[in-house]
Amino acid sequence: MPIKKILYVTEFEELWFDALQALMDLKQAGLNHVIFLHVIDRKEVAMQRGVGYLKSEEVKLKEIANVRFIDWAETLFEEGMEVGAHIVVGNQVPKIVSIAEDEDVDLIVMGHQKKGRIQELYHGSEIMEVIREVSKPVMVYKFLQESGNVNDKPFKRPMLAMDWSPSSMNAVSFLLSIKDIVEKVQVVHVIHHKRLETLKPVEVQKERKENRKKLDELCDRLQSEGIDAEPHLYVGNIIEQLEKAARERKASIIIGGSTGEEPLKKRILGSVPRELSEKSGFPTLFVS
């Protein structure tokens, strides 16, 4: 799963060139091609009563995006990178999905900024639609943190949210593909508290022991592949505990599988990736 080509989706609100530059560590993991994508929302140029399609507005918005992309591209070209750009009018999700597939990128990077409640709901659902529709890993990059600091080394201290599903094992493969830029990975499994409610004390201990053993084995595997790894077992509400673990372990990003234990990704997206991508204060990256 080498990360050679990324699709960098920007609305020129949350992700600018500084955030892209922070991803250039991926060059050590093979990155050599960046595709920029700016989708002009159809609503911005759509037909309005008595006005019609705002062609001049479309031209203006495209030119603004073009000027920005040319400036970004020039910097990357001079570093020997391959660069491409798409500036399109339409609905965000289908455009991202079709261009990601057409360009055959290895990773999609999107931004996410806390907005008003309605916008949050709308934008959050766009992110989830993309994760649901594409077969590519999707990173929601929260470059500017709530503290006001920037997260400019997102892959330095990843936290792997492990639920033992096939997609979370694919997340392990993803981590291995970027091992040269990972300093240390925290591998976290959360036992849902409701699951424990029905178990006897001895069964709880058994559950803890089994998961801990699997975590140790996984960390041993990561260590043998050259990544320093540390296992952690948490108990409670999965979303809350993963967020807590990321904070406690000073994670730079949360990485996991996108489907949870559900096999039908198109129909059922795991609630963990959905909640974390929308609400977590950390960048997230989910692999299908």
Added chain:
Amino acid sequence: MNKKILIVDDDPDIITYTTTVLEENDYKPVIAKNGEEGMNLIKSENPDLIILDVLMPKQSGIKIYRELKTADSYKNIPVIIQSGIAKRTFLRSQEALTEFGGENVPEPDAYLEKPVEPDELIDSIKKLI
């Protein structure tokens, strides 16, 4: 017979404009809307000259130019770069790629920064074919 000129550009307005200028001057334009399509048409159409954009989907003009100038079959086809990307950047990127172990490639036959005037384009073409 009219000389065949391949335009490789993803901007429909630039394609329309350049096509019109070429046809008015008795050239035969062939169009590719991205880098990948451009490479395929270079192989199938054997153009007399190529007008190449730089920042495009699929494959950039920088990569295409490098492929052309390092291939015996195509390296003698004249290339005019027509782009918003500055010439200085184009040359530096080629230098960077050479430093990474690629072959040294010559400078383009002409470099026109967008927007390009019709006379500027036609003069450049006439000097080359």
